Amino acid sequence: MCDTCGCSSGEGAVLRKPGSEGYHVHIGEDAAHQHHHHEHDGGHGHSHGHEHEHREARKVEVEQDVLLKNNLLAERNRGWFEARRVLALNFLSSPGSGKTTLLEKTIPMLAGEWPVAVVEGDQQTTNDAERIHALGVPVIQVNTGTGCHLDALMVQRAIRELDLKGRSLLCIENVGNLVCPAMFDLGEAARVVVISVTEGEDKPLKYPTMFHSADLCILNKTDLLPYVDFDVERCREYAMQVNHHLEWLEVSARSGEGLDRWKAWLTSRLEKI
Amino acid sequence: MHEMSIAISIVDAVADRVCQEGCTTVSSIELVVGRLSGVEVESLRFCFAAAAADTSAAGAELLIVEREAAGACEDCGAEFPIASYHACCPSCGRFRVRVTSGEELAVKSITIE
Numbered sequence: 001m002c003d004t005c006g007c008s009s010g011e012g013a014v015l016r017k018p019g020s021e022g023y024h025v026h027i028g029e030d031a032a033h034q035h036h037h038h039e040h041d042g043g044h045g046h047s048h049g050h051e052h053e054h055r056e057a058r059k060v061e062v063e064q065d066v067l068l069k070n071n072l073l074a075e076r077n078r079g080w081f082e083a084r085r086v087l088a089l090n091f092l093s094s095p096g097s098g099k100t101t102l103l104e105k106t107i108p109m110l111a112g113e114w115p116v117a118v119v120e121g122d123q124q125t126t127n128d129a130e131r132i133h134a135l136g137v138p139v140i141q142v143n144t145g146t147g148c149h150l151d152a153l154m155v156q157r158a159i160r161e162l163d164l165k166g167r168s169l170l171c172i173e174n175v176g177n178l179v180c181p182a183m184f185d186l187g188e189a190a191r192v193v194v195i196s197v198t199e200g201e202d203k204p205l206k207y208p209t210m211f212h213s214a215d216l217c218i219l220n221k222t223d224l225l226p227y228v229d230f231d232v233e234r235c236r237e238y239a240m241q242v243n244h245h246l247e248w249l250e251v252s253a254r255s256g257e258g259l260d261r262w263k264a265w266l267t268s269r270l271e272k273i
Numbered sequence: 274m275h276e277m278s279i280a281i282s283i284v285d286a287v288a289d290r291v292c293q294e295g296c297t298t299v300s301s302i303e304l305v306v307g308r309l310s311g312v313e314v315e316s317l318r319f320c321f322a323a324a325a326a327d328t329s330a331a332g333a334e335l336l337i338v339e340r341e342a343a344g345a346c347e348d349c350g351a352e353f354p355i356a357s358y359h360a361c362c363p364s365c366g367r368f369r370v371r372v373t374s375g376e377e378l379a380v381k382s383i384t385i386e
């Protein structure tokens with residue numbers, strides 16, 4: 001644990017690869033911790049206590065977006081994807097809505113037509129990356145440690161480690177969380193928010209920032225509709241009220257229902273890159 | 274708890290600027306937080322104190338300027354204040370609002386010594 005910022009560094013976020021035992025890359029030692037270096041570099045230190053009395057306080061206008069660094073890095077990722085003609089999608093949901101299951105269905109569906117690679121974000125474990133690895137596509141696990149979202153730096157490091165093909169799909173599965181990941185642009189072309197019918201139809205009203213920032217909402221687990229009180233139309237209406245540009249699909253990653261329309265959505269996007 | 278990431282970003286932005294200005298200490302930071310910025314102010318204050326420890330921003334006062342949000346109706350053009358992204362147009366009753374302000378999250382100024 002880093003005493004200065006309270007982040008989990010020492011460790012920070014770590015990249016791992018299923019099937020490569022010792023593989024291990026730390027992220028953020030430089031960029032995320034520049035504030036440490038400011039203190040130790042250049043010998044200007046912080047021991048000017050006695051000088052304070054002689055100095056005039058002055059106000060400096062800064063006018064800088066707090067997330068500027070992340071946003072600049074995200075734009076670099078976006079340029080990198082565009083140059084290689086990679087369609088990058090950021091998948092967001094609460095834990096357990098079925099993001100990984102949806103990817104497990106999507107990859108074989110596109111096999112032979114479009115190459116796919118995956119970045120998996122979770123606080124701990126390589127479980128999700130193992131599930132993707134089993135399908136034989138390139139995958140990197142980002143373990144965020146205590147972090148509750150992926151950021152543009154993690155994605156920049158992760159994609160360096162992946163052998164991304166030109167004209168391909170990159171699926172970035174964010175940490176399961178409907179709050180924090182909404183604020184962090186990764187450089188994706190579109191945001192896909194997944195909800196499932198076991199979650200309650202007012203999710204879009206409870207987490208409006210996430211639904212407002214999404215491009216497509218996928219309602220998953222429709223195979224369970226006969227067993228739960230979930231009003232699909234009301235959920236859709238709430239989602240549209242929060243974001244009237246939102247696209248909407250209903251699928252069951254388990255039964256395969258609706259996946260043809262999901263494939264059509266992906267294909268139309270991929271054909272444009 | 275993205276407020277810790279946000280607090281670290283603030284400290285980084287301030288530390289960069291303080292160095293440019295001749296590396297002194299910061300007594301206060303003026304932060305603009307829009308109502309729709311997604312930041313919980315109390316949580317941010319708490320995280321900021323931890324993030325700033327042992328940096329040039331240690332002990333700096335965080336002056337938070339909260340900004341209300343506003344939107345414009347994409348159907349009828351009316352402009353009005355909003356409290357969330359779930360916003361109904363008071364003139365036509367539709368939910369087709371384009372947010373025009375309230376998403377800001379920026380370091381406005383710092384006071385250095």
Ligand SMILES: Nc1nc2c(ncn2[C@@H]2O[C@H](COP(=O)(O)OP(=O)(O)OP(=O)(O)O)[C@@H](O)[C@H]2O)c(=O)[nH]1
Nearest residue numbers: 094095096097098099100101176220221252253254
């Ligand atoms: N009945 C049903 N179960 C599903 C469906 N999709 C996923 N599940 C189940 O839901 C559980 C969670 O699925 P995951 O794919 O791991 O969910 P996730 O969103 O990747 O979860 P995190 O990565 O932990 O956030 C698993 O038990 C899946 O088998 C579906 O369409 N129908």
Ligand SMILES: [Mg+2]
Nearest residue numbers: 099100128173
């Ligand atoms: Mg998963």
Ligand SMILES: [Zn+2]
Nearest residue numbers: 002004005033
């Ligand atoms: Zn640190």
Ligand SMILES: [Zn+2]
Nearest residue numbers: 148180274275
């Ligand atoms: Zn968080």
Ligand SMILES: [Zn+2]
Nearest residue numbers: 346349362365
């Ligand atoms: Zn209107």
